[in-house]
Structures are given as structure tokens and as C-alpha cells.
Amino acid sequence: MPYIPFTDEQKIMANSVDLEYFLRSRGEKLEKVGREYKLIYSDGSGRHDSITMSGSTWFDHKNQTGGGAIKFMQYFYGMSFTDAVQNLLGYTVSPLTRNMPETAPEPKKEFTLPPKNKTMNRVYAYLIKQRYIAPEVVSFFAKEGKIYEDSEHHNAVFVGYDENGIPRQAHKRSTNSYGKTFRITVEGSDTDYSFAHYGTSGRLYVFEAPIDMLSYITLHPEDWQKHSYIAMNGVYESAVLKALDNHENLQHIVICTDNDEGGIDAYDRLSDILQEQGDINITRIYPTYKDYNEDLKARNGQPAIIAVPHERKRIYNNSVDALNYYPCRPDKLSSQLKMAYKNGQYRYLAEYALAGSAFFMRVKDESKAHSALKAKLKKEYRAYKDKAKLDVKCRDLSSKLKEVLNDLKQPARTYEQSIATAKRIYELADCAVKVQTQEELDNKQTEEMTENEDQDEEAELSPLPSLS
Secondary structure, eight states: OOOOOOOHHHHHHHHTOOHHHHHHTTTOEEEEETTEEEEEEEETTEEEEEEEEETTEEEETTTTEEEOHHHHHHHHHOOOHHHHHHHHHTSOOOOOOOSSOOOOOOOOOOOOOOOBOSOOHHHHIIIIIISOOOHHHHHHHHHTTSEEEBTTTOOEEEEEEOTTSOEEEEEEEOOOSSSOOOEEEOTTOOTTOOSEEOOSSSEEEEESSHHHHHHHHHHOOTTGGGSEEEEOSSSOOHHHHHHHHHOTTOOEEEEOOOSSHHHHHHHHHHHHHHHTTSSOEEEEOOOSSSSHHHHHHHHTTOOOOOOOOOHHHHHHHHHHHTOOOOOOOTTTHHHHHHHHHHTTOHHHHHHHHHHHHHHHTTOSOHHHHHHHHHHHHHHHOOGGGOOOOHHHHHHHHHHHHHHHHHHTTOSOOOHHHHHHHHHHHHHHHHHHHHHHHHHHHHHHHHHHHHHHHHHHHHHHHSOOOOOO
């Protein structure tokens, strides 16, 4: 297809298309999960649901990539930029052929537990001696049939039961002391169920993996059986939602995901989904090290992997903290915003925008309102939704700026209109900080790449040691 010079407005419109509506109108299957939608599709390898979307943004949790509507069309359907924009704008309707070999999906296999070994010697040795889990905790779950050793490869098998006590899911983990770790969910498993224990209290502790869960119980053994615990076997929430449906007593969810980028994103995402379920108390507790098994190792005097801060979230929060307050000059606000944007001064843009938002809130103390808005930015920021590239974020910022500048042309406003303006300018500040955050991340990555290249070059130029 020949190159078509789309206008900036056309590109912004295409990239802002509501993907849920667009994909449904073209026959794709989506399921609502909290405030987002999951794209459900099948190929030769089975059923997939790792792509979530909200409005015009999407994210593939399996491949850790995402962006706006145009990138989705390129990523999922293999379209060119021109084809993607034309389809999103409705100028053409191309057959939506996925960017992958399309074969008939294999029928889902019946779930069968792996054959049990006669003993659990390897599993006991692995969990107790290598992972430092309390013997009585392992024995408790083994007696309930929730942990056993398979006969073929001597893997540890963690079993999830349904509300009638029937096994529905199993997760295998290698017990090797050396070599690559093997972890897999048994084929045919129903991921609405997972390795868990249900007590009588209203508290449910949520973990990423069974060993994290067993480690936490070992670290906090006091009356542990009266509480409920579940392992998500990754960061999928379906088993947690099913547990809430089946156990009406559960009203307090304690999220215990890892203290690293993946675990922090998992907490934010799961928290957002759970808040849609009604009146549930949600809290978060962090392991001191990367996860609770690392905490358990440290308590036993072993080297432990340290926690890894969420770099994107750290930079965003620090950028918000650095925003200063200057009283808004409404007659100058439009020109200030335009000048800051033109000069690429995103911090100033965010400062002007946040001060403007405080002004249009019509409160007595704008400085106090400004501080409250900064806190709101940090509280509402979701790094897992902010994985788009810099060019996409710049387009979002440009679009939001145009919206705000058009709004500021109003000669007069009712109270409700003034609050709506405050909200738009607040969103502009958020867009500006996101661009600033992405720039810093990109610059840091470039510096690290340059440093590594310099080190490689120095190594190449270093004289070889003498063999004489």
C-alpha cells in the first residue's frame, strides 16, 4: 500500500480508538475483568488470555509489551502503520488475520493428576532442607493430598481442589538441587482453582507461588490454620475471584506478591480488580527480601536475593514529589502550558497544570489542594498500565494539551464545568509526568548500553596474557 500522509489529528484519533468496542464489532471475544477486558483467542498452542485492554491502551502480560491502538493492530494482526490507521479510522475494513499461524485449536485435554510416587522423600528433602519450610507445614498439606511427589520425575506437585473436594488444578515444580528450574501447570487444569487452604476467619493471604505461601506460613505459624491462603501460580487472578465467590466469609484480602517489579505490578492490578468486587478490605504486605522464601533463607543464615525496587514507579513518584507549587495565573495559563510543551519542559508543564487544576477546584487554599493533587497522582499511578513507548506517550500528551487549551477558551464556567476543567488539567499533569518518566528511563537504558559497549571495546583492546 502506498504511503499516506495522515495528519496529526488523524493519527491521534486512530490511536485513541476504544479497542474493546472496535474488536467486539469485528468478532473478537473479550471478557470483562474489573476495569479492564481480556482478549480471548486460540491458536495451535491452545487458549490465550494474556492481553488486557482499557480504552485505547493494551498490555500483553506474557510478553511484557503494550501501547496504543495503532501498535496493537501492528502487534496482533501484523498490519503496517498505514493499514492500522485506516482500519481504526474506518476508511477500510481489512480481514483481521492474526500475526501468527492460524490453526484449529486442539480440544482441551481432560485434567488428570500426575501419578503419585510411593514416597515423598525428595519433595520433603527439597522443601525442608533447601527451602527451609517447616516440616509440620509440609506434612499438613501432604496429609490433605495437596502436596505429593510424582513418580515419573519426582517433581513436587501442588494440587488445587474445587468446592466439592475434587482436584481441578495441579502445578509441578522440579526438586533438583542444580540445573534449570522446571515449573509447569498440568495440562487440562482449571485455573479457577489453585493450591490453597481455607480457614474460618475472614482473611485471605494471596501469593504468587506455593513455595511463597508455605514460606510465609513457616515465618508466621501462630494460629495460621484459621486464616485462608492461596497461590496464584504466577500473577493470574481467576483463582482469587473464584475463592471469593465460594467463601462468603472472606472480606479482608492481604496481597503478598513479590517485592520486585512483577510483584508490585501484580499487586496494583489485582487490587484494581478486587475493588470492583464490592466491599472488600485490601492490604499489602511486603517481604523484606525479594519474596518470602528469600526471607526464610535469610532467617536461616543463608544468602538471600534482595528486593528490587520498581524503577518506573520510583521515577514517577520522585518526579511528582519534585513538582513545586506556584500560584496559578489563569490569564497566563494557556501560554505557560504551550511554552512549556514547545520547549519540552515537562516538569514545568506538570507544575503549571497542577496549579491550574487546584485553581479551578475553587477551594480556599490552593496550595493545600496542590499537595492533595500530588498525593492523588502517586496513589492512582499504575505502572503496569504505563508500558507504552515514548512516542505514544508524547502523542497522548499532545492530544490532552489540545483538549485543555480548547477548554480554557471558555469565557465563563458553572461550578460543575470548573470541576470538569480541573479534572482535565489534572490529567494533563499526569501525562506530562509520564513522558518525563519515560524519557528518564530511556536515557538510563541508553547510558547502560553505552557503558556496556565501552566495556566490551576495552576488553577487545586489552592485550592477551603471555603464554611463555
